Amino acid sequence: MVVATFSLVAQDPETGDLGVAVASKFLAVGSVVPFARAGVGAIATQSYANPRFGPQGLALLEQGAGPEGVLEAFRRTDPGLERRQFGLVSARGEPLTFTGGECHPWAGGRAGKGFAAQGNLLAGPQVVEAMVETFLQEERVPFPERLLLALKAGEEAGGDKRGKQSAALLVVGEGKGYGGLWDRYMDLRADDHPEPVEELFRLLSLHRLLFERPKERRPLAPEEVRWLQGVLRSLGLYAGEVHGEFDEATERAFLALIGMENLEERYQGGPEVDEATLSYLKRRYPWS
Incomplete structure (x- = not known):
């Protein structure tokens, strides 16, 4: 050939x-x-x-x-x-x-x-x-x-x-x-x-x-956690209250969402997220 x-x-x-x-x-x-x-x-x-x-x-x-x-x-x-x-x-x-x-x-x-x-x-x-x-x-x-x-x-x-x-x-x-x-x-x-x-x-x-591993991350603000909990509830990943605290149940649900979106290489656990991941999720699940 x-x-x-x-x-x-x-x-x-x-x-x-x-x-x-x-x-x-x-x-x-x-x-x-x-x-x-x-x-x-x-x-x-x-x-x-x-x-x-x-x-x-x-x-x-x-x-x-x-x-x-x-x-x-x-x-x-x-x-x-x-x-x-x-x-x-x-x-x-x-x-x-x-x-x-x-x-x-x-x-x-x-x-x-x-x-x-x-x-x-x-x-x-x-x-x-x-x-x-x-x-x-x-x-x-x-x-x-x-x-x-x-x-x-x-x-x-x-x-x-x-x-x-x-x-x-x-x-x-x-x-x-x-x-x-x-x-x-x-x-x-x-x-x-x-x-x-x-x-x-x-x-x-x-x-x-x-797939890029970000060098900088920041903690989610309470209003962002509330938005995230609402998204996770709507997807059936989270059954807790929308209270704005990034607790263990929220983290477990968020890990599931990260995996669904193929973003696992970017997330290291906890309430800290890089801006590119956050921007993507806010576009995917409209932020208001």
Whole structure:
């Protein structure tokens, strides 16, 4: 299969997080191209993609191989390498981008400390250049948004010359996944969409609402507790009085509501809530 696509593999120099952003005129590109493991590296495999490059490359990096070592291993084990394209960044920020001589034009890439950008069947080299320049310029933007801004820049520079269909964002960070139990922090996909990159921005915003762990919280005011108790009573989660005190029964009911709304990553128990969670609930259950 020809995964004609453009991708950016990168590392966040501040946190060490690793990520891949990718877009293509290809169904569900996120199921084939991106691979990443916290503390090890990230890889994008495309153009007559060999999906084994993901787990194989990560295993080699984990064993101490450098990017050139990974390339040489692929060269030994894959007779179709000249049709392949891949980019990788190790946990040490070491990059590599490879484009085989049999990839469909325009095909190529650019790599630097902490990033590797590449694409094939593109409108031209300006697609890769736009991704790189945007990624380097947007250093103050949070890492996931920075990856998507670079992807959008590549799209606006012409992207896949066949058109648009899917896009994906994969970001990993130690203990940043759901419940703090694994490293897959974000795994967002627009598998078949007329504007897949824009859809990823929407999904990223929703992801931040539902799964981001807030740094600041504040106690609920008595009138907010009364509103909350009224909501909980109307949903059949709370049978107590609407008295404005955040007691044990209110907390149990509130925990149930938080779970129903998929906000459990944001709530730490007790009467303290972050503003984003509170704003969402007030919109969902009208506040007057």
